[in-house]
Amino acid sequence: MLQTKIANIKLANCIYNASGPACSSLEELQALGQSAAGAILSKSATLAPRAGNPAPRYVDTPWGSINSMGLPNKGHAYYLAAAKELASFQKPYIVSLSGMSLADNLKMIAEMQEEENIAAIELNLSCPNLPGKPQTAYDFEQTEKVLAAVFAQNNKPLGVKLPPYFDLLHFEQMAQILNQFPLSFVSCINSIGNGLVIDWEKEETLIRPKDGFGGLGGDYIKATALANVRQFYLLLRPEISVVAVGGIKSGQDAFEHILCGAKAVQIGTHLMKTGPSCFAQISAELTAIMQAKGYQSIEDFRGKLKTAA
Template sequence: MNPEGWTLFMKQVRDVGIIVSGGTVCFSCISLYEGNEKFYKQFIMPAVQLLNPETAHRIGVALAKYHVFQKPKTPDPPILKTKVWGHEFRNPIGLAAGFDKHGEAVDGILKMGFGFLEVGSITPKPQPGQVKPRVFRLKEDHAIINRYGFNSDGHKVVYQRLVDRIQKDKIKEPGILGVNLGKNKTSLDAADDYVQGVRLFGQLADFLVINISSPNTSGLRDLQAKANLENLISKVVIERNQLKCEKKPPLLIKLSPDLTEQDKVDIAEVVTNEKCLVEGLIISNTTVSRSENLKSEHQTETGGLSGEPIKHLSTLVLRDMYRLTQGKIPIIGVGGISSGKDAYEKIKAGACLVELYTAMAYEGPVVVTKIKRELVELLEADGYTSIADAVGADHKKKT
């Protein structure tokens, strides 16, 4: 080939290269934005897994914050609508606490198709949490171990962020927002930390969560013991009842999956007692237990285990607590949900709403659309016309 022919050939190769890579980038962006399930599974999530888990988490929050993920194309079908605490949920799938710890990406998350979300856990004063590394992927087990230890921007900063969202950004559809409260590591009066949270966030949250079950703050889980729980709940209930706002938010207690049989009986007794009556339970947080079946090398890391390995354990506690409280207290079921079947199992065991976190870290936001689609199929196959009809169905069968 003469030099001119060679130059022309190279130019054509370059043009084809530009077109192919440009096309690939465009296709990737469109697929990312449109929530193409296959594309996430085959390309996006394997690439995400190459990143350090905490970096991947930070990037996920940033992408949600800047609304990189598109709204699902079709609205949720009526069968998924449900009413709890007077709030109309467009679907029962929420994002669990721990993803948007600092309330940075509320609207981007709601846009992914969740029916609600929890921000937090938030501590009164800002604190850095534990030293890094503090999050581990157990890939073979579809699980995570985390020991973040309540890294938090603190009440003041997060509160302002949530206020700005409504006042400055003038959000038209604010969605349903839960605020999950934690306590500072060095606090000497745990109950007071929660009381402060109720006072501040009670004015803007649709529900408040008293998180006394994270395993990474020393002594926190002791607050689930009967006398401590009575003391704590009576104080937060009084504070909530004194709020000046029009709609006082329901109070929910988030429980550990590592409760003994006696713990469950005691907690049920406390939360159904007139003085300590709470409006909801969240079951469950992460576990400190490690099943023999875990395969990943990270299984010995200290921290709370979430995802697939805690699914049955958390459903068991949920089922027990529904029975012990006679279905009188709405329960949010969380732990290992990654399919419509998982969500349906928790609903039939007694959950009126469900949440997830770990499945999103493995499958991306498309997991929400998948779960909703599968849940609709399962409800319809069993002849249900609403979520509410299926809540606690397992218990009704037995009686």
């Protein structure tokens, strides 16, 4: 009932993890393999392993989360090697890449392409937590340059992880760039960058890096995520799937994102809060909503959001 397809990749369940939470070590990736998640997506890899930013760097709040992890990861070779270990789960393994430079990204993509057990690449152009480094996908010219270089060599299904946009002109400009390339998917949205959450009693920030500024996830960002999914669903070529991420913790949240046009949905903050059992929980809730409405597959309602009369 929840099956879907991204490019030519079949997912038995349209619900899987967002890159970031609980997907850095082989043990965590295996736990995703054992869960009801429809795919296994890795933490964003860099060329070399990284320790990331100083703690505290991830804090749950009543409305979601704030993080400034700074891309701690075990380096791209680790996530490449993990592909063989994860093959037995027989679900797509997608590697997220977030190189420190275009050259790093090209080198990592070239290596990932050779591994048949990697189903796709999610190129992260939107990390908000690297001191002194802007989010690539807010620089439209640079994004076009990156994609031109990537697709000059790429032959694996590849999508991009985008930051949230807030201006209708920006949606149009970014869609025009993305539509020029044979992208398989876009994942909308990364955390809302550079939020600030404060402990008013202690009179201090919740996290330490970047004077407390960090990416927001969870309830704070659902409305912005829905808007981004909807805009890119309407503006991109139909061959480019939209994958939703932002504020999904229930079957209803997933249903809303699919109604906006999402072909799959990813879980970030809620996975961090509740662990890999969240995939079975959200799947059961989404299935119940679909049964009550008489829908047999997500294609029965995907994208069919109506405007209030």
